[in-house]
Amino acid sequence: MKDEPLVSVVIATYNMGQYLPDAVESVLNQHWKNLEVIVVDDGSEDNTAESISRFNDDARFRYVRTANQGQPKAKNRGLAESKGEFIGFCDADDLWHPDKLKLQMPLFKDSSVGVVYSEVSYIDELGMLIDKPKPYYRYSGKVTNHLVIKNFIPFGTALIRRACMTKDGVFDESLPMGIDWDLWLRYSLNWEFKYNPEKTYAYRLWSGQMSHNYRGRYDNAIKILTKFLMKYPDAIPGSVISRAWADIYVCRAMEIAKSERTFREPFIDLMHGIKHDWLNILAWKAMAKLVLRRI
Incomplete structure (x- = not known):
């Protein structure tokens, strides 16, 4: 032993x-x-x-x-x-x-x-x-x-x-x-x-x-990221923070659009994601799929 x-x-x-x-x-x-x-x-x-x-x-x-x-x-x-x-x-x-x-x-x-x-x-x-x-x-x-x-x-x-x-x-x-x-x-x-x-x-x-509770999962992800950034504001670069927020909003938008077949809420989330990281390719692709009803 x-x-x-x-x-x-x-x-x-x-x-x-x-x-x-x-x-x-x-x-x-x-x-x-x-x-x-x-x-x-x-x-x-x-x-x-x-x-x-x-x-x-x-x-x-x-x-x-x-x-x-x-x-x-x-x-x-x-x-x-x-x-x-x-x-x-x-x-x-x-x-x-x-x-x-x-x-x-x-x-x-x-x-x-x-x-x-x-x-x-x-x-x-x-x-x-x-x-x-x-x-x-x-x-x-x-x-x-x-x-x-x-x-x-x-x-x-x-x-x-x-x-x-x-x-x-x-x-x-x-x-x-x-x-x-x-x-x-x-x-x-x-x-x-x-x-x-x-x-x-x-x-x-x-x-x-x-x-399977995807709404709860993303709600808590937002709480966790907010808490982490408030407690450790200098732990990661600003560009990484922007990408992290964009990822949460984009992924939540795609999950809701796919599971609930809705438009308005995913569209708002995608806009938040793009606002945080306007060069985020995934966000723009998701927006195109949402507008074309391909999600």
Whole structure:
């Protein structure tokens, strides 16, 4: 075990009894043996406790039940319970690949690296692989200028050094969504990020996901970016700030236009995007598609 630092894995869950056992098992089956799994049950009303009772005899497993307070508080409770020098996360409906830690942990050899993340695969409700292209370019090193424009880090793939949490805090409990982007932005100011191109995490695409709430997602993205820029006004160049705002408004416009088949609201968002970055090619292309009703 001396060559394997303890890794704490936090799984926050709410009414995920149908998927949670597979998530827990995927972490416990790691080739890296020095780990602990902390399941924080955020007031589930289904069979969650019963579904994972078979893990109670495993010394690496801990089950913590709380009143329903939302995922940020549940994740922070898991962090408070954790003991590892490094910390990982797995959503209750997702899976870790068995060699995830073996592949990612060596990248922490450099003490300036605070976050190591990897590529992600996709599965459906039945656990079958889905062929889906990589949505974003991934970056390593000092990533703030890239990260402020797009959250390119698949949350469940990320491992963090505990010192990040000690120095730069935990999840913002005032945010119902986007808490990972907020965390990565803060960590990126003082730490380097490392990307491993191997697929180490399986993200489940299904009808009950919070990620389908695109309006909430963009509303919180605006809050997060506003908060970050107010707290760290000199962290990034003005041109990058303009591009970041343009990206949020353009992407929200395209999402609303596509999902709701409306014109006025997406048009206003696109105008905001162009105002922030009038050379933004994506914004002009989106405007043309909207006007021609091709979104």
